[in-house]
Amino acid sequence: MTRDVRSVTRADVARLAGVSSAVVSYVVNDGPRPVAAATALRVREAMDLLGYRPNASARALRTGTTQTLGLVLGDSRNPFFTEYTFELVKAAAGLGKHVLIGDAHQYGQGDPAAIVEALVARQVDGLLFAAPHHGWTSRLAAASPVPFVLVDAPGPMPGVRSVGSAARAGAHELTRHLIADGRRHVALLIGEEGFGHPDPREAGWLSAHVEAAVRPGPVMRTSFTREGGYAGTVRLLQGQEQVDAIFASNDLQAIGALRALHEHGRPIPGDIALVSYDGTIEAEFAWPPLTVARQNVQAMARAALDLLAGPQPSAGRHVEIATQLIIRASCGCPVATTTASARAKES
Amino acid sequence: MTRDVRSVTRADVARLAGVSSAVVSYVVNDGPRPVAAATALRVREAMDLLGYRPNASARALRTGTTQTLGLVLGDSRNPFFTEYTFELVKAAAGLGKHVLIGDAHQYGQGDPAAIVEALVARQVDGLLFAAPHHGWTSRLAAASPVPFVLVDAPGPMPGVRSVGSAARAGAHELTRHLIADGRRHVALLIGEEGFGHPDPREAGWLSAHVEAAVRPGPVMRTSFTREGGYAGTVRLLQGQEQVDAIFASNDLQAIGALRALHEHGRPIPGDIALVSYDGTIEAEFAWPPLTVARQNVQAMARAALDLLAGPQPSAGRHVEIATQLIIRASCGCPVATTTASARAKES
DNA sequence: CCCATTGTTCTACTCGTGTAGCGTCCTGTC
């Protein structure tokens, strides 16, 4: 039919409807000026007939806004981030915005500013950072001329808007559950020290021990990957310290731990209980299904977009979303139910 | 410093460098006209000093190309598609292009044209369809005014450019491996009939049986989800027919099957072998690790972009990428090695 | 009947970039 739909322009519609191009704009945008009902109808008919679609580039040029957000991703193999990504895409679509993906890997880990520039050059209205390298944050903040939020921050940072889970409370609750079940040697799998803040998951794990007056189990530092979880667990099993439960700080580590435990023939949860922080679908369909502190990815995505759209307090702002304790087979407790954890709070 | 980086324009650079704005363009684009070396240097210094970034919207308006591709995604919870997504993003970045994500779910399954329109209105240069609903294809093709390719097609379709794996060969090889190991009752987990083409995975599974003169095992039709794999496997275990191996048609079904087998206390591979088609990281870190026909997602992503960029044959074109047989513990065979399957071919 | 007011529409400029058409100057050759 029409050779090229993109070539239908405002002027074409105006000509067909017998009006000026301004009127077409007013109709399209329910514009700043009123249009007589009869005229608007003629214009709408002309638009339908021609299959008119306003040119987004021209609009962006004129208005300075693209209705597009840039998402900087660090680890695309982590199911938590992929789930997060798609929740963000969905939430953005609900606001009529699209998401442009910038994978940090391809630009080389060394230069976060390059990613930001590539996205900013595309005229994105805002940036979402899901890059786990918290060391980047300050440089990213400096490099970004547009509003941005960290979508997975461990805690508040001055001058930065961020969203995170109530990780300390979630980890505390998860650990307390293990202790209440009778576990007395809960090892912690976690990332390297100085990876930004003191890790709130470690703090929660520790505080649950303090609260119950139980001596904390061993801490194993490794990477937040399947391989890291595997290697860390093997080291735990070969070590001197007694272990009757493992707290993995994300699902990837838990999946790796699972393999190590299976390979060593240690029954779960009979011999060693295993719980995890994140609670992606992978943890749900692992064997045995994992008891987790589930991050509310959907709520986090919405909060991130709210922060981006809202006013820009120079002091920064951190929104914390509650996690949810989901009890499955891997902790070996009798009940299998669900409890809401600490309520959402802000700081 | 500069109040708003986006506000630095070509004219600012020209003024600082003491040249006209055209010259700045020529330098930026290594433009259609030559520029004296000394002048170019001055311009470049001015650009650096001001932090000039060409406005992508204005460029897109002028040139009619956005250097952006739209990706229509059907199932964002399938690790195969998420891996594919990020390979596409990476491959596109290598060509200086970005990817705009359109999640089919949010628009409602009923109207694929709406997704296309939303993306096309954003001036994407091309479309990539990863929507598994093959029934959509013709409508999508009709709705798309820009070049498009199917990135996960089961076979050639007239007038459509598409990429797929050599699924029949891969399934054949995988099944043959099971039979060679002594399995004689290989059940097939697969999707509903009429889901587009006759499924090449079913054909490969069947042809391996014919080749070995072994009577094919039961066929279980279910959805391509974890839940579907679980339910299908439970039905298989409760059914009359003997089963000593299960061929899952994708990793999701395999993960579900794994849970069912574990729940029923059927040792893998001792009692029942399990293999899967896809070969994402989830299959690698399952317990036991799954023997798979791995789709070469990276090669598929590159092929898809090549097809999109290349000439547009009206007859359509289908590129097939070879799968790779990866032997792990779940099939119970003695060796654990890797074999390349049928080489890439085109049709 | 005139004029102010309101409602509706048109004209014209703007956003920032790509590039065609047209100088301008410089060099080499007869």
Next chain:
DNA sequence: GACAGGACGCTACACGAGTAGAACAATGGG
């Protein structure tokens, strides 16, 4: 010394949409 030709650079317009300012018509009040 005049002139052809090349190397550079500048001016000016187009891309498609948003919207302010002006124009025009219709209406009501005095």
